[in-house]
Amino acid sequence: xxxLVGIFAASHGPIIARDWxxxxxxxxxxxxxxFDEIGRRLRACRPDLLVxxxxxxxxxxxxxxxxxxxxxxxxxxxxxxEPFMKKVYPHTVLKGHAAFGRHLxxxxxxxxxxxxxxxxxxxxxxxxxxLWRIGVDPELPLVPILVNDLEAPMPSxxxxxxxxxxxxxxxxxxxxxLRVAVLGxxxxxxxxxxxxxxxxxxxxxxxxxxxxxxGEERQLDAFLTEQLDRTGNGAHEIRDWVIAHAAAGxxxxxxxxxxxxxxxxxxxxxxxxxxxxx
Amino acid sequence: xTDYWLSKLFFDLQHDAQLVTDSRADMAAVMERYRIKxxxxxxxxxxxxxxxxPLVNAYLLRFYFQVRGMPQDEFMARLHAMSAPGAPAAEKVxxx
Numbered sequence: 001x002x003x004l005v006g007i008f009a010a011s012h013g014p015i016i017a018r019d020w021x022x023x024x025x026x027x028x029x030x031x032x033x034x035f036d037e038i039g040r041r042l043r044a045c046r047p048d049l050l051v052x053x054x055x056x057x058x059x060x061x062x063x064x065x066x067x068x069x070x071x072x073x074x075x076x077x078x079x080x081x082e083p084f085m086k087k088v089y090p091h092t093v094l095k096g097h098a099a100f101g102r103h104l105x106x107x108x109x110x111x112x113x114x115x116x117x118x119x120x121x122x123x124x125x126x127x128x129x130x131l132w133r134i135g136v137d138p139e140l141p142l143v144p145i146l147v148n149d150l151e152a153p154m155p156s157x158x159x160x161x162x163x164x165x166x167x168x169x170x171x172x173x174x175x176x177x178l179r180v181a182v183l184g185x186x187x188x189x190x191x192x193x194x195x196x197x198x199x200x201x202x203x204x205x206x207x208x209x210x211x212x213x214x215g216e217e218r219q220l221d222a223f224l225t226e227q228l229d230r231t232g233n234g235a236h237e238i239r240d241w242v243i244a245h246a247a248a249g250x251x252x253x254x255x256x257x258x259x260x261x262x263x264x265x266x267x268x269x270x271x272x273x274x275x276x277x278x
Numbered sequence: 279x280t281d282y283w284l285s286k287l288f289f290d291l292q293h294d295a296q297l298v299t300d301s302r303a304d305m306a307a308v309m310e311r312y313r314i315k316x317x318x319x320x321x322x323x324x325x326x327x328x329x330x331x332p333l334v335n336a337y338l339l340r341f342y343f344q345v346r347g348m349p350q351d352e353f354m355a356r357l358h359a360m361s362a363p364g365a366p367a368a369e370k371v372x373x374x
Contacts, residue, residue, distance in 0.1 A: 062285075195361040197340075197357045
């Protein structure tokens, strides 16, 4: 059977790619150290497959057809379309893992979840900035899960917790002996294209980190459900961390680093969770 | 309130380099391809961030003004002015 061997989360932001070479050196060093630490831990757990939980920044979907959750079940996916990404992450095709993707989809349907599916997703900066900076082997197969983190109404935190538990169940019921890691991307607080653009809500971020560290799902749900509409819109991407958190069994959270990153407009957070005992 | 055709224009600009080129050459002609309301058309021609903001997803709004060539600092300043004392009350944006 497959097993969950690593669970991680990391922020992203287009400026990380667009202005990487020109951003202040000390800031680049902090980002590098955090991403590198996730990379070190990811390589140490020797995954055969990486499930990446990310938002879609209006690349695959529009408001005429906007799924809450989409699972990428193809053998391949397209690399990032943004011009600023092509310079730093020139992979035009990324490997998928159709068999596990289909298993995850079927497990979801069998458990009364109703995701949409895609045989070929385009993976934008939200997925690919962490892959680039963490140094994920471009040959490592990916199963993307795209979550609507951008346009209300979005999946509830309660539902994201349930998705995380479902993801864990799918991993542990997959019949091949795969080593599977999970990476949630996005957050923490940031504000994009709204009247508070540039605001990094450190109070929210620290409370959010505390809620993950405590682990308890009902408290995390209550806190995020209450607070997400009161902070910047980018914080909605925390849903991807929530899915990772529940996949980890809602325990074992470890903050790798957090710092407000006004250069990139995000509250930059990096974390891992203890993998379940074998 | 989401304006579908304005959103569609912004979305298409994100995906179609030729449309971007066309919009830079003749924005009015590009708007003819969409069912853009007269008041929205005026806001587009005036680069009126405050008028457009309640009508589209905030990420699409940001992308559009990048395409228009508005510097980020200016874009942010125009957004911030919407919540400044004395500014008209901004509609609660229901999209992220």
